[in-house]
Structure formats: structure tokens, C-alpha cells
Amino acid sequence: QVQLVESGGGLVQAGGSLRLSCAASGRTFSSYAMAWFRQAPGKEREFVACISRSGGSTYYADSVKGRFTISRDNAKNTVYLQMNSLKPEDTAVYYCAGASTLYCGRYPSRYDYWGQGTQVTVSS
Secondary structure, eight states: OOOEEEEOOEEEETTOOEEEEEEEOSSOGGGSEEEEEEEOTTSOOEEEEEEOSSSOOEEEOTTTTTTEEEEEETTTTEEEEEEOSOOGGGOEEEEEEEESSSSOOSOGGGOSEEOOOEEEEEEO
């Protein structure tokens, strides 16, 4: 069982930056591929980025490629999402998720554990 807690969301102007963190409980964090998803009001949850167990492989949605960076620190049981050059369309609740698989993927059904989410609002 893994519990995930996101933090770092907030209000930022367009062009600004935020870093989200997701802290995981338990001693097996390194056994999970991790991902970030987001959901805007009235829209379906969408994939943002994911990272393999070791951190050696990452994958991004086209909409954030070049602006967002996912990373993890297995010693700290934490996964991060550095978000730069934020746009109003990045406004959403951001969720981290964990999958007990070697590699990550873009489909929510792959993930076994989810955090409660953190709100990111980008003003124009």
C-alpha cells in the first residue's frame, strides 16, 4: 500500500514557474513507476508526464514537452514536477499516481495509487 500526498500548487502568472512534489509513504517507492496527471474543470483527466522506477526513462505529453520536467528522488520517496513557462491552459488540479510496473504509461488505468491532488492556477 502506498499513500501519495501532493504539494506545491498555487496561483502564478503566465510565464511563471512552480514545482510540485509528491511524497510517498512506505519503503517500496522505488518499486513504482510514477506519473503526473491533471484535470481541468469540465474536462477529463489527462496525462502530463511519467517516470520509470529508476528515473532513467521519462515521457511527456506534447502539450508540456520542453516546459515541464519530471524527476524523482528514491531516497526521499518523492517525485517532482518542475513546471516552467506556465500558460493559463495549464490551470488544473494536478495528481500524482503510482504503478507497480517497471515502466510508466499515459493511461490512468495503469496506475494503482493516486494522491488527492493540488490546485495549479495560472493567470493571464
